[in-house]
Amino acid sequence: MKIWLDGALRDATSARVSVFDHGLxxxxxxxxxxxxxNGRAFALTRHxxxxxxxxxxxGLPEPDLDEVRRACRAVVDANPMPLGRxxxxxxxxxxxxxxxxxxxxxxxxVAIGPVPRRxxxxxxxxxxxxxxxxxxxxxxxxxxxxxxxxxxxRARERGATEALFGNTVGRLCEGTGSxxxxxxxxxxxxxxxxxxxxAGITRxxxxxxxxxxxxxxxxxxxxxxxxxxxxxxxxxxxxxHRVDGRELPxxxxxxxxxMRIFTERSADDLDP
Numbered sequence: 609m610k611i612w613l614d615g616a617l618r619d620a621t622s623a624r625v626s627v628f629d630h631g632l633x634x635x636x637x638x639x640x641x642x643x644x645x646n647g648r649a650f651a652l653t654r655h656x657x658x659x660x661x662x663x664x665x666x667g668l669p670e671p672d673l674d675e676v677r678r679a680c681r682a683v684v685d686a687n688p689m690p691l692g693r694x695x696x697x698x699x700x701x702x703x704x705x706x707x708x709x710x711x712x713x714x715x716x717x718v719a720i721g722p723v724p725r726r727x728x729x730x731x732x733x734x735x736x737x738x739x740x741x742x743x744x745x746x747x748x749x750x751x752x753x754x755x756x757x758x759x760x761x762r763a764r765e766r767g768a769t770e771a772l773f774g775n776t777v778g779r780l781c782e783g784t785g786s787x788x789x790x791x792x793x794x795x796x797x798x799x800x801x802x803x804x805x806x807a808g809i810t811r812x813x814x815x816x817x818x819x820x821x822x823x824x825x826x827x828x829x830x831x832x833x834x835x836x837x838x839x840x841x842x843x844x845x846x847x848x849h850r851v852d853g854r855e856l857p858x859x860x861x862x863x864x865x866x867m868r869i870f871t872e873r874s875a876d877d878l879d880p
Contacts, residue, residue, distance in 0.1 A: 610686035612679035612718035617686055620719065629715055631699025634707055635752035637715075638662040638699075641841050644692035644720065647684055648878050650841075652677070654809045658749065659696060665748045669714055671698050679718040689722045693842060697751065726843050728867075729858040731768040731850040732783070734830065735759045739773045739781040741804030749806060756784035768850070770838060774827035775804045786840040787811035789820060790833035791862045796820040810839040810870075813880060817873050818866045835860035837867075845870045 609620040631637030640655040649655075656673045663671055676696055684694060697717040703710035737759060745752060759771035763784075770783045782788060782805035789798045798815065800822040801807050814820060830836065836848040836856060845867045849858035859867060873880065 612683050617682050626702045628702045629699055630703040631751050636700035637751035638749055639697045639751055642694040643841050644684055644694050646690055649680055649694050650878050651809050653879050662748045683718045683720050687720050691723055692720045693723045694720045729847040729849040732770045732772055732848050733763050733766050733768045733852055735762055735771045739775045739804040741775040746804045760784045778827055779803050780825040780827050780829055781805050786838040789837050790829055791835035796862055797823040799825055810841055814839050817869050835863045837863045
């Protein structure tokens with residue numbers, strides 16, 4: 609396996625990042641995950657635009673997006689696979705122990721690994737913890753992911769693949785690595801970015817292609833939604849057949865249409 613580390617392809621077994629890297633010591637970093645299909649990354653331009661936005665939000669130096677594109681191309685070419693998870697990680701670089709950043713340049717890592725095709729339906733649970741829609745990291749895709757690890761472990765314990773969060777004012781927000789859509793009276797809705805959710809790439813495409821409305825929703829909308837689905841880079845559009853103990857039809861008619869449209873449109877253009 610070959611990865612890109614700070615300007616060159618390297619063997620994954622021998623590549624090394626400093627133990628003082630700020631991404632390791634304090635989670636000072638950002639990342640993007642892309643699906644690759646037969647050697648091409650899906651929605652690369654949108655993902656790189658969001659990488660730059662996250663860097664600005666975190667106060668990191670602007671990433672060289674041309675270099676990131678070259679790195680993605682090199683890694684994908686060096687590791688052929690039919691379906692892959694391509695991850696770009698960009699951190700504050702080597703720094704003193706503590707929260708202050710050092711004078712070293714940022715660290716750039718691009719890696720890839722194979723993934724299986726996701727199931728058409730899944731189960732989700734709600735968790736008692738909240739997203740802080742007013743926090744400094746709200747809406748940024750950072751490497752500070754520990755609360756997602758804890759929530760996803762709770763979901764796995766309960767036979768689910770995703771955990772859904774409300775925010776601090778009790779509104780529906782997002783999953784640990786996905787956005788959530790609900791059907792009410794036959795109409796498709798998803799929480800707005802102001803809820804604290806990540807502006808997901810697949811979410812944006814699903815909104816554009818399906819006509820979903822961005823709506824401020826209470827968390828208990830999950831108790832009465834006619835259909836629910838998740839969107840993410842590796843899930844695409846995935847129907848939810850159970851939320852906590854409640855069973856739902858999956859995929860329902862609105863979800864099935866959204867799934868079909870996403871499949872067709874994404875196949876027509878790999879960089880929409």
